[in-house]
């Protein structure tokens with residue numbers, strides 16, 4: 233078992249609080265933390281915080297040797313609210329299922345899964361497994377349709393007047409406008425992510441015949457457009473009518489399993505039923521009258537339970553997701569992120585920020601800088617110079633209480649791997665040749681040494697970098713440009729060409745390309761910045777631009793040492809006019 237990280241980062245502080253609270257509420261019992269996810273469509277990457285916040289806390293509790301359950305409630309018995317845009321294998325005809333439980337809606341065409349909810353759940357389950365997230369999944373369809381919550385439902389119906397009175401205190405308050413932390417308007421996908429689990433707009437059970445916290449799915453059309461018209465507490469006989477198909481029937485709630493408590497009652501019922509001690513929720517739950525706040529009143533007042541410790545977590549944004557690249561309907565999913573980054577990096581993004589801090593997950597060039605930062609941290613952790621909070625975040629990222637996640641044996645810089653993938657377009661023999669030349673003293677001998685990071689960098693280049701930003705090495709030398717060079721230009725190329733043989737490694741070529749303008753200006757090639765005039769920077773930029781033009785026909789490109797290695801010495805000599 234992994235060691236506890238003896239620090240005071242946010243995860244550790246929540247773990248202290250949760251363990252203490254759990255001991256107070258249920259001495260000697262496993263600690264219970266929870267997340268809720270609605271498989272109403274592709275599960276947005278932004279919703280991963282709903283899982284990662286309790287996961288990290290649960291993992292710390294586990295590292296300390298306590299027994300802990302992380303429940304993920306799949307809200308798959310919620311109504312199908314709308315047909316999400318652009319999901320492959322679906323069309324407008326799915327609209328006929330609106331109002332049915334998500335598990336009663338057919339999966340997109342071609343899916344191996346039995347229904348809509350299972351189809352979208354499966355992608356999330358796969359991503360969570362890759363990230364090392366251990367959880368107990370609970371299908372609300374299974375729970376409700378097998379009568380697990382029978383007692384709680386009958387209890388809620390019996391106390392419907394009390395529930396109505398609690399809800400009424402919030403109904404009279406003017407519903408506050410939905411406020412977001414960011415100033416810019418959110419797009420539809422972001423709004424869906426912010427909305428999170430639980431149908432925010434679902435009605436609370438008020439009908440013309442009075443207040444009932446339970447809603448049956450219709451016995452004929454299967455939809456929830458039903459209204460309870462009568463209920464007898466003694467016999468538990470319930471009568472409802474359906475607005476969709478005019479069906480009506482009387483059932484006995486003591487043996488009826490095709491319906492559910494309304495969301496604002498369902499959530500606190502489950503807190504009490506499962507004994508949840510920690511369950512965070514999105515910022516949209518922080519307003520008075522939100523389901524988290526109202527749930528706090530209902531769980532104590534009706535179900536005799538307690539509200540979990542529930543931090544509000546801030547929005548997680550996405551930067552630069554290429555519009556067309558998402559696998560499912562333009563919504564970035566955790567699976568999409570894991571195609572371009574290793575699970576360690578994604579875990580680190582969540583571990584290093586407190587839940588109330590918002591951050592962005594980079595699909596654009598920023599991912600290269602993020603990886604540089606991550607590698608630098610790993611170096612500091614290895615040599616013992618990292619700060620305690622950073623060490624903790626690193627430890628939470630690279631593994632769990634169950635052990636380390638599989639890692640890339642030789643974590644070469646992501647930006648280098650991306651450049652090589654860019655230039656070679658994935659040709660394996662060429663990739664191996666280039667990568668083995670990066671460090672001739674200790675060459676890699678198999679691409680497996682740099683996997684899976686290489687695969688992620690390749691996927692990033694192929695799915696996120698637009699065609700006009702890709703690097704295309706010139707097929708023939710640019711003779712016009714070569715002929716137009718002055719003496720200075722020609723001499724700089726000569727110096728470079730003469731040094732290629734002896735400098736053919738990543739470090740060597742770095743030294744060489746920066747050194748050429750220094751030597752031309754009469755300084756030693758290894759002169760430091762303090763010994764050099766400011767003009768040398770201008771000369772270096774001019775020289776680099778010339779090399780980019782001769783090699784790839786543009787002003788910029790991948791870092792020159794990487795580019796030179798990737799192009800190969802023979803071809804470099806040809807393109808530089810030798």
Ligand SMILES: [Zn+2]
Nearest residue numbers: 450453474477
């Ligand atoms: Zn009906």
